[in-house]
Amino acid sequence: MCNVHFPAIALGLALLFAPGFAEAGNITGKVTFEGPAPEMKPIALSADASCVAMHTDKPLLSEVLVLGEGQSMANVLVSVTAGLPEKDYPLPSEPVVLTQEGCRYAPHVIGIRVGQTLRVLNPDGLLHNVHSAPKSNTPLNKAMPKDLLELETVFDKQEEPFPFKCDIHPWMQAWCAVFDHPYFSVTGADGTFAITGLDPGDYEITAWHERLGKRTATVTVAEATDANAGFVFSKTPPASPK
Amino acid sequence: MTRRYRAACAYALACGIFLCIPGAYPEDLLPPAAPPPSTPELLERGGLLFAKECAACHGAEGRGDGPAAYLLYPKPRNLVDGDFRIVSTWERLPTDQDLFATISRGMPGSAMPPTPQLSAEDRWGLVHYVKSLSPRAWPGGIGASGAAAAAGNQGLIAVPPVPELTQETRERAAKLFADGCAACHGTTGRGDGQQAQFDSDGFPTRPRDLTKGIYKGPATHESVYRRIVAGIPGTPMPMSDWASGEQAALLAQYVLELSSREQRAAYEPRRETLTAFRSDHIPGHPDSREWQSAAPLSLRITPLWWRDDSADRVTVRAMHDGSEIAIQLVWTDATNDHTAIRAEDFRDAAAIQMSPNTAPPFIGMGAKDSPVNIWMWKSERQASLETAFQDIETVYPNIGIDSYPNPETSPLEQPARHALTLKSAPVFVTGWGARNIVSDPTYRLSAEDLNARGFGTLSACPLEHQAIAAIGRYDTSTYSVTFKRSLRSANDDQLDLKPGATVSIAFAVWDGSNGDRDGKKSVTIWHELKIQP
Numbered sequence A: 001m002c003n004v005h006f007p008a009i010a011l012g013l014a015l016l017f018a019p020g021f022a023e024a025g026n027i028t029g030k031v032t033f034e035g036p037a038p039e040m041k042p043i044a045l046s047a048d049a050s051c052v053a054m055h056t057d058k059p060l061l062s063e064v065l066v067l068g069e070g071q072s073m074a075n076v077l078v079s080v081t082a083g084l085p086e087k088d089y090p091l092p093s094e095p096v097v098l099t100q101e102g103c104r105y106a107p108h109v110i111g112i113r114v115g116q117t118l119r120v121l122n123p124d125g126l127l128h129n130v131h132s133a134p135k136s137n138t139p140l141n142k143a144m145p146k147d148l149l150e151l152e153t154v155f156d157k158q159e160e161p162f163p164f165k166c167d168i169h170p171w172m173q174a175w176c177a178v179f180d181h182p183y184f185s186v187t188g189a190d191g192t193f194a195i196t197g198l199d200p201g202d203y204e205i206t207a208w209h210e211r212l213g214k215r216t217a218t219v220t221v222a223e224a225t226d227a228n229a230g231f232v233f234s235k236t237p238p239a240s241p242k
Numbered sequence B: 001m002t003r004r005y006r007a008a009c010a011y012a013l014a015c016g017i018f019l020c021i022p023g024a025y026p027e028d029l030l031p032p033a034a035p036p037p038s039t040p041e042l043l044e045r046g047g048l049l050f051a052k053e054c055a056a057c058h059g060a061e062g063r064g065d066g067p068a069a070y071l072l073y074p075k076p077r078n079l080v081d082g083d084f085r086i087v088s089t090w091e092r093l094p095t096d097q098d099l100f101a102t103i104s105r106g107m108p109g110s111a112m113p114p115t116p117q118l119s120a121e122d123r124w125g126l127v128h129y130v131k132s133l134s135p136r137a138w139p140g141g142i143g144a145s146g147a148a149a150a151a152g153n154q155g156l157i158a159v160p161p162v163p164e165l166t167q168e169t170r171e172r173a174a175k176l177f178a179d180g181c182a183a184c185h186g187t188t189g190r191g192d193g194q195q196a197q198f199d200s201d202g203f204p205t206r207p208r209d210l211t212k213g214i215y216k217g218p219a220t221h222e223s224v225y226r227r228i229v230a231g232i233p234g235t236p237m238p239m240s241d242w243a244s245g246e247q248a249a250l251l252a253q254y255v256l257e258l259s260s261r262e263q264r265a266a267y268e269p270r271r272e273t274l275t276a277f278r279s280d281h282i283p284g285h286p287d288s289r290e291w292q293s294a295a296p297l298s299l300r301i302t303p304l305w306w307r308d309d310s311a312d313r314v315t316v317r318a319m320h321d322g323s324e325i326a327i328q329l330v331w332t333d334a335t336n337d338h339t340a341i342r343a344e345d346f347r348d349a350a351a352i353q354m355s356p357n358t359a360p361p362f363i364g365m366g367a368k369d370s371p372v373n374i375w376m377w378k379s380e381r382q383a384s385l386e387t388a389f390q391d392i393e394t395v396y397p398n399i400g401i402d403s404y405p406n407p408e409t410s411p412l413e414q415p416a417r418h419a420l421t422l423k424s425a426p427v428f429v430t431g432w433g434a435r436n437i438v439s440d441p442t443y444r445l446s447a448e449d450l451n452a453r454g455f456g457t458l459s460a461c462p463l464e465h466q467a468i469a470a471i472g473r474y475d476t477s478t479y480s481v482t483f484k485r486s487l488r489s490a491n492d493d494q495l496d497l498k499p500g501a502t503v504s505i506a507f508a509v510w511d512g513s514n515g516d517r518d519g520k521k522s523v524t525i526w527h528e529l530k531i532q533p
């Protein structure tokens, strides 16, 4: 027994007092939309009277493009796509939560770790089917009748964003990307993102939007500082780098 | 006659399609608990059979891209991707038994045909071959070991005993259905919930009308239970694992009760025998009284481009007088009285395909060593095709060109869209086919005698050998067509039919009246024609 415990403690101590750990830095920034913003149309919820009843005060708008003040862009997934050392990053014990409320998925875009639990909630009190269409991971399609309030699943491979949909309510859509590292962030209504805890170094970061595609940037992170990076999307794709 | 073949005949006789007791599947359609293991010999046999019986639709390599694939909806499965629908495990993969059942009974609701012409051993060969096409990991030994449900939600899905539906349990089942299924299948199960749905390849599909009795997997309690719990991968039909156990067992029984055994049996064609009765007088016309003395045989016809509402049966009769044989086809087409240009055009046709072989070649067009003889009737507008074609093109610029039946490429393999002039049969684009047309507006005479020995080999018999008389008639939503030819033929490009002989026979019908475009033909599987001595 002893000879199992002892090395483990020794390793722990060694890590705790290990010299030469640089203090980590962050990448923060804002994503904006340039040009005249297309108007998002209200969704016809007529396929399900219960859904209509949930949105009598305000129509549910399409979430294909969600803009905030000053054309800030929500639902953009920003992640580090190059420059990371190969290693196993500790897995958060908290699940990522995707909820189906008001016949709509929230959040609209999620990032999750390989092996991390995805918890899907159904507070709507009606039947949804949670149907993902990944290419590398195993597709999921599970019915959630009104009494099934939550279900859990995990992904075992990293993967670019793929859709979640509900076949009963065809407008319901969410996007999910699976990472083998923790360095990703989805912009909120104010268009900002924050990727934290990066070792100093040079990184490539990529911003992804479901319709407008990808933009990349290179960022240098210095010790204990916030490196700033911004992205601008427009309806015309950027000229290809070649 | 092999044993299996005799068994199939005995089955067909003992239980005409409507008398069958479904649920009680003929034992060689549903697999035994322990399938034969894959041996190199069995695998090789499977490969040969695949090339013969399956490649036309599924493609030589199984990628779902065979020459007939474009005609089909739903699309033939890409067996390399291995995105299977009929699955019985928690991992949503098919067991060997699932594949065996699919290959044996086909997939009603699609063009995937059953294979009653093959022995159980041959079908196991196909199971092993199909598995070998996909590089995916198969559920280790689940199929092979035949049962024992693994602990937890792994491996084969264990099925509880069949529950009895009492007043009380039926109400519970109805409630479960309302909560868990009705949003898609509709409150009455007619498939009228959310309808605009798509499969994983983006093709439209819709929740099944459960009152029709169309089951792609076996319509047994055990199998339907697994369909409910595992869902149907690649389609919107979700896993309802929330119901697993007693609830899904109730649902399976409830759902099966939405259709009758007869309805379900009608979608599962079996090999049948058509007797050509001997008589002194044989009918020469669809209305001839003589037909009444020939027992009719009702056969399932499957539209290659599936529609729930297309004609699904053709009634056939046959008689001979020792020198001539007459064969009659009758099918209904309720939607005929639409716009004249669509209802009356050249798309109406019917064909009989025969092989002298009781182990016939691929249904599509025969094979090099196993020719087929095709008799084809077309309604009279075909004669003036060129004018009619232009009218139609103006009215429907994107009309599916395969609506113009091309016997040169078999009923299964018709010309692609916009390929009309090059790929359509010359009989349709020249006046050649006009020869037999009579001017009586209700009675038409027009038939071709054609031969094939595999893809692209089909040709019309020389003009001097063309000796088929055919008369078609359309009346109150019913087509009837009578073919007549002398039994014997000395020409080696024509089938010689001796009294007392048995040949293989199949039928195809082009339903021209539907407003829709593509793949308007429906086909039967191979049956047999027994000519009374």
Ligand SMILES: [Cu+2]
Residues within 6 Å of the ligand: A103, A127, A128, A129, A166, A167, A168, A169, A172
């Ligand atoms: Cu939903």
